[in-house]
Amino acid sequence: MNPSLRISLLGELSVTRNGTPVSLPASRKARAVLGYLVATARPVRRERLCELFWDLPDDPRGSLRWALSRLRAVVDDAATPRIIADRERVAFAAETATVDLLGIRARLLDDPPLIPPPELRIMASQLELPFLDGLDHAGDADFDNWLLSEREDVHLLRLNVLRRLALHPEIDRVEAVKWARHWKEQTPLQEEAARSLIHALAHTGREQEARHCEADFLAAAKDAGLQVSGPLMPDVTEALDDGTLHARPDETIQRRMLRKQQIGFCRASDGVRIAHASIGEGPPLVKAANWLNHLELDCNSPIWGPTFDACATGRRFIRYDERGNGLSDWDVPDITFDAFVKDLETVVDALGLERFPLLGISQGCAVSIAYAARHPERVSGLILVAGYPTGWRIGASPEEQARREAVLTLTRHGWGTANPAYRHIFSQTFMPDAKPEDLAWFDEFQRLTVSPENAVRFQEAFGTIDVRDSLSKVKAPTIVFHAREDQRISIEQGRELAIGIEHAEFVPLESKNHILLGYEPAWHDCVAQTKGFLRKHGI
Template structure:
């Protein structure tokens, strides 16, 4: 691994890649011996916004300590490092702490700027990749601080994605020798080992550099890697690769299917928005609400839009926004399994549906299971995708509980901020194979769809779901679909769900994503399985 580069600057410079370093006028400054103080510095440089003192205490210090005293001590060590040359960069009052670092040369920002520059030269991109080929804040990991560990892990994942994007450009966008192009394709694949485009690039560049026989061996090896991971290997016939063709991505100006949005009052008076799309005389299909939706913005989504368009071509698709998000009331007195189920009852009654297939995705599967158990006469078919019967509070280890609760704290602190780092805690695990553009879209979509308070309320409600005792009561023909590489809800959970529901059918999809991306082949496999099941059951 390359060493973190030394930046000689007439002002202040900070290297976040590799061991944390601070430079002033070309001289490396001595940092505090305290690992937590160094971690605090790296965090404040990266986050670039005012941070509440109590939030910093939660991130960096254990409860038995005197966290406010420890924070004050750390700030006294950081002030002389940052407040130099008459510039006060570290500011703090009784409530908040902030590092204003716009005039600081930060290595990670230089890499990002280079990656974002469509006119960047090959040499500049190659240097950016070499700088990025280091561990972010390598000497700042903190044992027993799960909230900080979650944040740091997400930032490192974002760095790997940034590095992969740079390697992709170096492999595909420049006229280089075949051997050099192969080197960059391999580096791209190293950071995204299950990206079919990266795999195809490696095979194509191997063919150029070393001939057809070596390319065939490379393809065979990669097929084994994909197969061992439960994935379908890429087709090797097309050497040109793109992450997702622009024509395949939903555009903001793409015409939306004609839908009718209406509102219904829930049992406790909450206003619920629901919509119907497709022919009124088509057979119905009801989708239970899940994290997170917006009846209007969904049509721009790289996730939902292609699936909804496909299903609405043959069904009258009825869907709704859960209380607390989208077009439904955000100010809901209660968010729980009971209200989720009663809201579904209100929507299907308002839609005038007597008997219908019911689709539940993620936690919407638990809601659908409970509804089907209560109303066997109304559910003709039950389809569950990425579902689970019990929230994590019922099954997690003490360490997992601490980590999940830390994520909830992070969510409340950073949900509404322009910086997507907090929201990407979810998008990264929901869709590990998404492109940067798709993740950016989903990050912003989540921010617009609900408040930070409600996001935490949803997470709390999801953690408490438990319909395990209801699985045997499901009478409807049931199809359980699950992504084989799902990193949020393991496929084993889907198999257990299918085992516990009488006579349930199980279908595995070749995807790593908990939420399917419309462009991936698994999305078409999903809609085909749903149509086939409804027709045959």
Template sequence: MNITIKTLGEFRLFKNNEEISLPKSKRSRALLAFLAMTARPHRRDRLCEIFWEIPNDPRGALRWSLSKIRPLINDTTTERLIADRERVALLTPDIELDIHVMDKKISEHTLSIDEIKTLLKQLEEPFLMGIDLPSQSLFQRWLESERHEINKMYGRALAKLSLHPNLTPHEKLNWLKLWLDHEPYNTKAATILLNQLKFLDELSAFEKTSAELSLRFKNAGMSWPIKIDNNIEVSANEKSQTPSAHELLNRQKIKFCSTKDGVRIAYASVGQGYPIVKAANWLSHLEHDWDAPIWSPLFRDLATDHHFLRYDERGNGLSDWDVKDISFNAFVEDLETVVATSKLEKFALLGISQGASVSIEYAIKHPERVSHLILFGGYAAGWRIDSSEEQMREREAILTLTEVGWGQSNPAYRQIFSSTFLPNAEKAELDWFNEFQRLTTSPTNAVRFLSAFGDIDVRQQLGKISVPTLVIHSLGDQRIPASVGRDIASRIPNAEFVGLESEGHLLLGREPASKIFVDTVREFIAKNS
């Protein structure tokens, strides 16, 4: 069965080139488009939030829409729409989306002028025309984001046509002007346009355009050194070296594996290069991490030159929430299962916060697999181990506040939590954090996690580590003091310690310490390879 989906213009679906009638319900059509475009699992609760804020029974509405979509997508031999109690996903390996075909086409090196013009005409059609849901803000934000990406694709097609070798010089000039009109702050388009004007001896236009562009970039606070070189050229297929959060989310493929006790763990990887496996730590979500002010800049940078693999631990993110065992040993088993399923022979292992303890245990059990051990903000002993009475009371208070304040704008909870995890967070970042809490896990599981962290104790294991180890810690960390990180480094044979100028237990991507973190990790992997 050949299934084709047209997203530009009117939303349409074809089976073996025959058009199939879609449900009359706009929400059902929007849901099908969303599942096809994202091509990854979504929690049922999240889909209800995205598409049905108003109904008294959003889960019932979701079930009804899925019942309308299922016969359109599935057939007697292939089940493409996968829906269980917690998640819904549309498997798309044999589903062709017009927008994906065009994206690949633009990257080809041998397109004719007419072929590029055809692509431009197709990309001018509105994406998912008539499927806006003004009352559903989450869906609308996703829709606008996709339309923005298609607008960028249109710019790439314009760039490719502007630089086509078969254009006459004046045709090239006209298309360069259209490219710059579409992307008015593209310094490469501006530079090539000026060079073309100079090449054609249009000196008056050159002077006028140069002045206008210089003022435009200056007012925008952009640096633009004008370079006049008739031999200058830029690849029409060139993209930014640092992919956007949206691009990374679309590139990663989320899969599932099952642990020995039957828990399904969601994992995903993105990027190329030497592999880095990030051990799961509390508060993760394979989809929403890319938009996080905490993690996304770090993950994005590492994924530019590494094969970056991460997963959601049990009870969290896209992995199973309803689980019997949330404990340190279970966390280690989650990591072992993901690595075994991924079939990575050798990799750098990154452990953050309690993920550092999990990484330590794994590196001792499987030293033949771990080439580099990188620990950030870690601890070897949980809060119940050798704690003072005052420290115990503080942690117990956090457990109580978590139970009642998780995912809510509770000032008392926010004050205790943010003062130790994110002491320098701004209001917008704290608002994001509250929403992120709801998406990652339930209040009950949050308490179970915090309690399990208290029982961790790998102090006796530190001296057994035999792989190159880097310990990084924020010098002002108010949750896990830097002295804890130094103690870990001193107990691990030949470990290096790097202190960051930050007060956060979790790094905010805008902090200078975040860049130092990524640079330090890269240098450590490179020099120990």
């Protein structure tokens, strides 16, 4: 095989040669012919191609010859002709190129006992894309029926991959919850998928959610007239002498948080499903979403675990995954700053919160400010950490804008790969003083949390943020924290927030980290001063 030519059938049809995109014919029919020939990977009669794509009055044979000439210019080279045709048949020499779908299909049909998790994760991301997206109705009804059939096959391949991920012995229980949830969403009445999700939830300490999931599945199976082979809920607790249950003695703070966390879903006005979570008891504290969130993965992390534990001490701590990442819908039409604010509005309204303090971190600060300006009667206080009033397309120097544009290019081409170097750009600037193992965790966390496409869309949306006009409209007591040597957002931007919000307190922190870590003195200072701020204002 010559891997220099790569063809993607998943998503929009694309061709690259030696890593460089090749322009395709403008004709949808010509592109559809290429997709059909590559996907079928066998000779096709010329008459059949003419029937699929052209009506008789349009000189089908002449149109086919024209399309093949355009396609040869795309895929052939001097040493390797790939469009192979004679007077009767036309074929694409699939063995001379790398084709995403054909490679995945061959790998899965070999049915190896274990495919490494990184390879499976890439497959899952690729198979989420529609087969030959945008080529519907490029041919006749038979072509559309073939397209639907192939998309059904892609769907079955994706289920195969999700099953392997959910049950993989090398994937930890927390990540297994994600894949089991995706698997069950696609096959809501399949017992094995439901059992995998229930077991994954129970083994991460979330017995209550697992029992709800079990009850929902049993009810749905009964309504559908299906028999369940046996109990779905595993025994994951230990009994005391008095018959009560307790967690295992080696349970960490983060594991306890996961076990007690309650996850729910609500829908924004445009139909996007938003996932939210609550933990702890007491007056509410709401955290606006930031880059990046995942309600199941970040709670059990070395990065966010200590912060979330501090937030949930004596309070009902509420957070959510904004659209496009985490447990919220990924396939969304709108990833913009206004949509981020509406997601926050959706969550607090769904939970019936009347008045509450808001915690904003990074771009979550701008979301919190916009919400507080629009709903002053709802916000009792603002806690802003590492925030900024304007995005990089507005407030950054030309040099910084150029760097950000370069990172966008790297993200487009490398985010979803097994190589963490592309994501490490973010990890290193977010937390330059983090431990190596924490940076490695964050590298992988980012890949699991968002698709490459949405990672680019988020960065572009962050670049256009501008809440300067909203600063003077904030009436709630506000405290602004910012690391003096923040490598991501300069302390001057933090000061600009504090200057623009009337009576805001500004607290510089001795740190280089954009995300404060639970083992650094600046984190302890931030937590202590936040508690004092809330007490001072009776919040």
